[in-house]
Amino acid sequence: MHTLTANDAKRNFGELLLNAQREPVIISKNSKNTVVVMSMKDFEELEAMKLDYLKHCFESAKKDLDSGATVDGDAFISSL
Structure with missing residues (x-):
C-alpha cells in the first residue's frame, strides 16, 4: 500500500485519485497514518x-x- 503525506496528497490530488483506483492509499499527517483513500x-x-x-x-x-x-x-x- 502506498503512503503519501497530507501535503503531497493535496499537491497531487489527481494522482492520488488515480492511485486509489488501483489500491488503497494511506495519507499521513505529522508522521502518523491518518486516513485511507480507496476506490468506491x-x-x-x-x-x-x-x-x-x-x-x-x-x-x-x-x-x-x-x-x-x-x-x-x-x-x-x-x-x-
Whole structure:
C-alpha cells in the first residue's frame, strides 16, 4: 500500500485519485497514518463484507439463544 503525506496528497490530488483506483492509499499527517483513500468498488466490497459478518453474528447469537447456550452476564463479568 502506498503512503503519501497530507501535503503531497493535496499537491497531487489527481494522482492520488488515480492511485486509489488501483489500491488503497494511506495519507499521513505529522508522521502518523491518518486516513485511507480507496476506490468506491473496494469500499462497497468492504461494506458488504462487514454486513455479511454482522448477519453471521446475529444468526449465530439467535441460534445460541434458541438452544439456551447463553451465559449469565454477572457470571461472565466476574470471570474476567
